[in-house]
Amino acid sequence: MLKIEHLTKSYGEKKAVDDLSLHINQGEIYGFIGHNGAGKTTTLKCIAGIQPFDQGDIFINGHSIKTDPTECKRSLAYIPDNPDLYDFMTGIQFLNFVADIFQVSVTDRKDRIKKYADVFSLTDDLNQSVASYSHGMKQKLAIISALIHNPVVIVMDEPFVGLDPKAAHSLKLIMREICDNGGAIFFSTHVLEVAEKLCDKISIIKQGKLIKYGTMEEVKGDTSLEDVFLELES
Amino acid sequence: MFKALLKKQLIELSSFIILDRKTGKKRTTGKSVMYILLYLVLFFTIGFTFYGMGATLAEVAVSFDLDWFYFAFAGIITLMLGVFGDVFNTYSTVYRPKDNDLLLSMPIKPSMILTVRMFSVYLIGLLYEAAVMIPMSIAYWMNAEITPLRIILPILFLFILNFLVISITCVLGWIVAIVANKLKNKAIVTSVMTVGFIAIIYFLSYQMQNLAYTLSENIQGISSSIQTSVYPLYVMGKGVSGDIPFFLLFTLFCVLIAAITLYVMSRSFIKLATTSHSEKKNKYKEQTTKQNSIQNALVKKELLKFRSSSAYLLNSGLSLFILPVLGIVAVVMKSTINTTLGQAYAELPALQNAMPVIITAAVCLTAGMDTIAAPSVSLEGKNLWILKSMPIPTYEILLAKQQPHVILNSIASAVASILLGIAFNFDLPIIIFMIVCTSVFNMVTAKICILLGLKFAILSWTMEAIAIKQNIGTMLALFAALVLTLIIGGAYFAVMNKLTVNIYLIIVIAVLVLAARLLDRVIKTKGVALFNAL
Numbered sequence: 001m002l003k004i005e006h007l008t009k010s011y012g013e014k015k016a017v018d019d020l021s022l023h024i025n026q027g028e029i030y031g032f033i034g035h036n037g038a039g040k041t042t043t044l045k046c047i048a049g050i051q052p053f054d055q056g057d058i059f060i061n062g063h064s065i066k067t068d069p070t071e072c073k074r075s076l077a078y079i080p081d082n083p084d085l086y087d088f089m090t091g092i093q094f095l096n097f098v099a100d101i102f103q104v105s106v107t108d109r110k111d112r113i114k115k116y117a118d119v120f121s122l123t124d125d126l127n128q129s130v131a132s133y134s135h136g137m138k139q140k141l142a143i144i145s146a147l148i149h150n151p152v153v154i155v156m157d158e159p160f161v162g163l164d165p166k167a168a169h170s171l172k173l174i175m176r177e178i179c180d181n182g183g184a185i186f187f188s189t190h191v192l193e194v195a196e197k198l199c200d201k202i203s204i205i206k207q208g209k210l211i212k213y214g215t216m217e218e219v220k221g222d223t224s225l226e227d228v229f230l231e232l233e234s
Numbered sequence: 235m236f237k238a239l240l241k242k243q244l245i246e247l248s249s250f251i252i253l254d255r256k257t258g259k260k261r262t263t264g265k266s267v268m269y270i271l272l273y274l275v276l277f278f279t280i281g282f283t284f285y286g287m288g289a290t291l292a293e294v295a296v297s298f299d300l301d302w303f304y305f306a307f308a309g310i311i312t313l314m315l316g317v318f319g320d321v322f323n324t325y326s327t328v329y330r331p332k333d334n335d336l337l338l339s340m341p342i343k344p345s346m347i348l349t350v351r352m353f354s355v356y357l358i359g360l361l362y363e364a365a366v367m368i369p370m371s372i373a374y375w376m377n378a379e380i381t382p383l384r385i386i387l388p389i390l391f392l393f394i395l396n397f398l399v400i401s402i403t404c405v406l407g408w409i410v411a412i413v414a415n416k417l418k419n420k421a422i423v424t425s426v427m428t429v430g431f432i433a434i435i436y437f438l439s440y441q442m443q444n445l446a447y448t449l450s451e452n453i454q455g456i457s458s459s460i461q462t463s464v465y466p467l468y469v470m471g472k473g474v475s476g477d478i479p480f481f482l483l484f485t486l487f488c489v490l491i492a493a494i495t496l497y498v499m500s501r502s503f504i505k506l507a508t509t510s511h512s513e514k515k516n517k518y519k520e521q522t523t524k525q526n527s528i529q530n531a532l533v534k535k536e537l538l539k540f541r542s543s544s545a546y547l548l549n550s551g552l553s554l555f556i557l558p559v560l561g562i563v564a565v566v567m568k569s570t571i572n573t574t575l576g577q578a579y580a581e582l583p584a585l586q587n588a589m590p591v592i593i594t595a596a597v598c599l600t601a602g603m604d605t606i607a608a609p610s611v612s613l614e615g616k617n618l619w620i621l622k623s624m625p626i627p628t629y630e631i632l633l634a635k636q637q638p639h640v641i642l643n644s645i646a647s648a649v650a651s652i653l654l655g656i657a658f659n660f661d662l663p664i665i666i667f668m669i670v671c672t673s674v675f676n677m678v679t680a681k682i683c684i685l686l687g688l689k690f691a692i693l694s695w696t697m698e699a700i701a702i703k704q705n706i707g708t709m710l711a712l713f714a715a716l717v718l719t720l721i722i723g724g725a726y727f728a729v730m731n732k733l734t735v736n737i738y739l740i741i742v743i744a745v746l747v748l749a750a751r752l753l754d755r756v757i758k759t760k761g762v763a764l765f766n767a768l
Contacts, residue, residue, distance in 0.1 A: 073625035084616035088542035100531030126518035
């Protein structure tokens, strides 16, 4: 569903992502871990079509993000690490805006807004302006807006940051539900316990290069993910 | 501690010259000097205007021995410009600075924080007032007999009047803060208030000029009535013109007002500085929604952004207010306009034929001052990821960014064209040509704005005003619109013997349509590439 082929992205002289290749299949929750500045956010931004890259290609549902970005983005949802949303809109205005862009029917958007806003306890606040939202509320709104068009592939950058325990739990259940229904999720996190419990597969990135990947068992073996990560980082 | 705070405040104050607001990095000495020179040019340009006004009045006032009236007049204008220039600075420096929480958490007395902030407000106020008072003092010195007292007192007056100015701006800034907290449609109300404020300033300036004219007609009657009915004004003028007791009285008044203001504010500073912007909670209830097309959704989003920001409305859309007002004023003054024009036409018959072109160019010039599309890309700032991650062809995004510029300016231009057409007795076809011509002009300027906005996009701004005001793209777009207007208006005089106005306007429309199509091609290629590279 999501194929990253030899992705390379440089900022001046520095290679942020260096020849990274990764395949994420249908039904998989794929974790992406690495230290700060390892190249996680750059990789995720390249997948979402936000960041142009130097070499390689990314395919979403068989479409290349280079040659057919619009088609790729139709089946993709992206949640950034910092939910900078339109402050001049109310929560509901933002959700309707996203639904309009993805051409979600009125019935479907109503159902999904109701479902996810209730799950994340945001329903009462949808009339408030986004400017008045806390970081956690913005994160919830970003998640709801990402789910509003029923995406097949979801790319998330640190999705649990700022969420309260209940919302974080709900998000984990939703992530599993989406993958069980044939979707695929690729997300970065620093919370190794979450990655260990939630992910089917895991990849570790260091200085832009993929240094280990595979199923959770293949990567961690008999030890914990934390031990593996710390050993690889040392 | 006070010294450290003062140093911080002065660094903050001078940051607009020393720091590049786009990158946050220090400017080179050369660039900083350039900025200082630019501000000096601006200062001298404004000063020259006031010198001209002062020179006329000083000659009359001095000849009638009414020096006090001259300084009363100069003082009022200085006060108005100082208040107008400093009020929003006071609002952002005293009531909404970003470091209030940080400073309040430190072991510093709130009154000390306030005093330092007030000092900053005082300095900015001084700059505005100097632009009026110094040239007007020079104009006085050129006409009156110079004595040491006549040189020292106007300069001292500048520093003393500033106490009154900061007291007024503190009260007005406080009102702005309350209004900003309570209002729902803050941007629109703030914009209307600002435009109203500018209108009042212009009206008062106009009245001042009338007063100056009336003064020369009936100087003693006017001065004696001011002396009796507006006594504080008399005290101020008399003091600056050399009466020491009156000067001391005025000084005492200004200092007292400033002390009271500072005292009241320091008592409530913590409350003022920590008042939250929380809006009244309005619980969501499911509403009827309708599905919009992608283009409609994007345009609605752009319009929402435009009306939500007073800085955007005022800096990029001021002509939306001016154009209809221009038309209404013309209709109200229709008879005066036609009488004046009748006389002008008699002396210069060609002017009658050229008038529709001149008026069209005037509407274009005014509409061209609106640069709504220019900062729209920069204003995406940190939100750019939203549009970039959506399944929309980039051209569609750029098209939507042009729409508010075209729609709003064309409506305002059409209203102005109709009203001006009525006031100037134009035929219906001419009015229709004017409407079409200005609409196509707005299409062209929108495309120029978007291209320049993309070329000089600033995405890493910390304050919206940087993306709107300090944008080379916006300045170049303004310049391009001015050049385009000059071509539209000027070219007619080269062909006026060969073409009728109707034919000329049709040709202008055709050329503008062609230019719009060419620019559209550039947007589709270079514009799209520029956006994708952001």
